[in-house]
Structure formats: C-alpha cells, structure tokens
Amino acid sequence: MAIDRDTVLRVARLARLELRDDEADRLTGELGAILDAVSKVAELDLAGVPPTSHPLDVVNVWADDEPHAPLPLDEAFANAPSREGDLFRVPPTAGPEVSA
C-alpha cells in the first residue's frame, strides 16, 4: 500500500513528532511495507461482526465516592523538568511567535 512522504509528515504532525529528513524518508518506505502487510484485514467481509475493544466480558466497576489523600505536591513535581510554584512550567502555548 502506497504511503507518500507528505502523508508521513502529516501523520508525524498529528503524532507530535518532529521527524528529521532521513527519518521521514525511511519511515515512508517502512510504513508502506507494514501497511501492505496489515491491510489484509480489509479482505474480510465483517458486516454484522461486533468490534472487540476489551477481551473480557466485564461490566463497569463502581467505586465508592470517598475522598482519598492526593499525591503530595512535592512528589507530583518530583520528576518535572521545570516547575514554577505549584505549576508545571512550559514555553508559550499561544502568542504571535507560536505557529499554528
């Protein structure tokens, strides 16, 4: 199944991956070969077959609505690359310098 470089770059953008040029080229070939192999599921006529999202026949589990102690803030931030007070610090998410 053919997948072109533009599609690979579009999917990478959806997946929040910035691919280098050589990665985009390589993935175009590899994904094409893999999609060829997996697209055989489309051969089957599966009208009327329900999809499975979970292999067990389980019903919803209800938990008692009781408060629990949350993770202490210092533990929640223990692995954060950047913290400012009680917030995770990140670069600007909006503004003139931010691309759409």
Place this chain on the structure above:
Amino acid sequence: MIDTLRLTAEQALGMLERREVSSAELHRAYLEAAAARDGEIHAYLRLVEDGEDGEGGGVPIALKDVISTKGVETTAGSRILAGYVPVFDATVAARCRAAGMPVIGKTNTDEFAMGSSTENSAYGPSHNPWDPARVPGGSGGGTAAAVSAGLAPWGLGSDTGGSIKQPSALCGNVGLRPTYGTVSRFGIVAFASSLDQIGPVAKTVRDVALLYSIIAGRDANDSTTVQLPEPVRLPEDERLDGLRIGIPKQVWELAGIEHGVRASFEAAVDLARGLGAEVGECDLPLSFAYGMACYYLIAPAEASSNLARYDGVRYGPRVEAATYREMVERTRDEGFGDEPKRRIMLGTYALSAGYYDAFYGQAQKVRTLLIREHRDALERFHVLATPTSPTVAFPLGDKASDPLAMYACDLLTIPSCLAGLPGLNVPSGLSQGLPVGLQLIGRQFGENTLFRTGHALERALGFDTVPARLRT
C-alpha cells in the same frame, strides 16, 4: 556457597524457612553473580544494592524495567524516561515487597516493551546466556536472560504479544502470560492497554505458579482486574490422564518453523500422549491468517494513545524550545527510538480520519472472530499446544533492519494474546544447542490446568535450564 545457576525459587524458599540462609544473603549472592556475569549478558539496566530491601525475609526478584519501583529509576528501556524515579510502586512490585521479596534489579527491555529481541533498548542490547552472540528474545529479554544466567531465581515480565513467552522460549525458561485482567497493570508503563499483562518467569512451572499466586488478584487501583475464580494450585500430578490437548492444524502448514523446533514440538506432543493425554486437531484458520495483521493495527493504535503522555512536561528529559509545540515535538523526536516512532506513526495513521474504519475498526472485528475461534477450540480441548517461537535464538543484528521479519517472531504467540487467554512456555528441548519452547494455551482463568500440564511435561522432559556453556 549458593549455586545461583541451579537454585530454584522454591528451593530458596525452603532454605529461608529452615533458616539455612537469610534473604539478605540470597540478595547478596545474586548481586555477586550479576557482578561476575552481567557484563557479558547485560540483563540488568540497574541493580538495587540497597540493604533495606534485603531484609524482608523473601526470595529476591528481578523486575522488568516497565514496572514502576518507588525510589528506583524506571525507564522502560527508553531515553524519554531517563532519570525518571517513580514516587510509588506498581501494584505487582508492592505485592512482591509485601511478601518480603527484595528487588535485585531492573531488567533490560525493548523500548516500551516493543520488540522481539531486546535490541531496541536505548541502553544497548541484552545477550542470550546460551550464546552471547545471539538475542535473548524480547521484549523481556533482560528478565529471561537474568533467570537463565542465574542472576535471579525468578522475575516479572510484561507480555503484550508474546514478550514473556517468546524470550522464555529462547532462553530456556518457564514463562506465564496470565489471563487478561488477573494481574494488576497499575504502575506499569503502558504499551497497549487491552493486551498488556504482567507475568512470571522462572526455572520451573511450580516457581511460576508460586509467583503468580503472589501477584494475581483484584486491585482497587486497576478496575480492569478481576478476582481469581479459584485459588492457585501448585502442580504435583505427573500424569495427564483425562486431559485433552488440541493442536491447531495450521501449525503443520506454517512456513518458517525451523526443523529442530518442529521436531522438539512433535517429541513433546508424543510425550504428552505417553503421560495419558488425549491429543487431537483443532482449527484456527483466521487466527493464523489474520492474527499478525490484527495485532499490528490494534497494538500500535493503543500505543499511539498511551505514548502521547511523553511530552516533556511532567517527567523525563525535555528539549527546550521557543514554543510549547516545538518543545513537545523535539522532546519526542529525541526521546523515542526508531521502533516506538514506527508504532506511534502506524497507530496514528490507523486511527486518523479516513482510515479508522478500514484499519482499526476492521481489526477490532477480526479480534472478535479470533476470540470466537479460540473459544470454540477450547470447548473441545482443555489446552492448545504450539511451538512458542518459530525459530531458536537468532544472531544479534539478524532482523534489526527488517521490522516485518522481527514482527514474525511473535506469529505463534499473538493470536491467544488478542483473545485474552493465558499461555505458558515450557522448555521442550534443544535445537542447534539452543532452547526450544513449547507454548500451552489455556481457557480463560485456566492457569491451574496450564500448570498441571506444564509440570507433568517438564518432569518428563527433564530439560536442564542451566545454559550448557555455564555448567561446571
């Protein structure tokens, strides 16, 4: 002197109970074995020297590096989690600690448990203790190699499409993928949530059953877990009278199964007959024809969603950039290796508008048919049997540049994983001087039957789990 190469967990437990050895002494013995032999094997990403854990009174254990351990770095074999130190234990780690079991170390894994050779680890590959020029299988190659090389009496792995069973086969261990939902996934680095299961690897079926009894059961922190319908029974029976074993007829037709693997499988089936089992043929046409394709749509789709959390905001290293979006994209590009990127891309594609119905939706329907096919076969038989891996351990680098050839390593383990069924690998012999594995697939919650079958076969086969080159 503790012979860690030969000591089973059950024997170690006996020594502890008779006070012939302390838990701390056992822990020390395995750390010393690792110091002596792990340079060649690279089963461990890090060892836990901390004496505090060594005084719990239990048999020490190795944990795959996808299992969160409080205070011990957990990376899932990826650069994107380098330096991540969990502030809590995964439920399985907590249950092991509650049983007094010291953690020897965190074992190597393909990045995010994606692979069949442990060559995809960002921290370098593991090597097979039977022949260090060969892979130990994957993704749990580190745990399997540690048990095989006497660097741990037992360990925990994770299995999404065969990552416990296949490395156990290639390293000559017993490994169990439990029924989906019997073991908590709380605190596990998620790969594909409808498939991931945690399970034990050890030298004997009884050790595996014992460890399973410690980790299994309902967990309030994982609402997909269920209570075991019956308690775990350690197998004792050495006969298989009354047991019906089904062989999928497709096994005989599959190309790519090595001659030695086939011969070992046939001998094991004959042995089962000799022990009183009835052996018959069953039919799983769709499972073998479409299982791989179905798996490589569903697992990457779930992975693309699970791996969205690695954004450089809350944990892991971050690549700084002027905007949030660039920061996330560069962090992910530098942090993920080739295989996670391939699967994220494949999953994102399969879930994207215009392709969802043809790929992901269709794969979910195929999964329904696979479940029905297995259910029908297991109404007639107590256990299904196949080889675990089509080949013995292959040389490092052999399949590294061909993703589809690597994916084919799990051809025989994937269908029952999609069906949520338990599977046990039992070493069935050698081919070319390397271990061959027999896969036993059970009914849902049929672990006790797997243990009984595996134990009887293991006794009759008399496989020596110590790699020939390490025997003295």
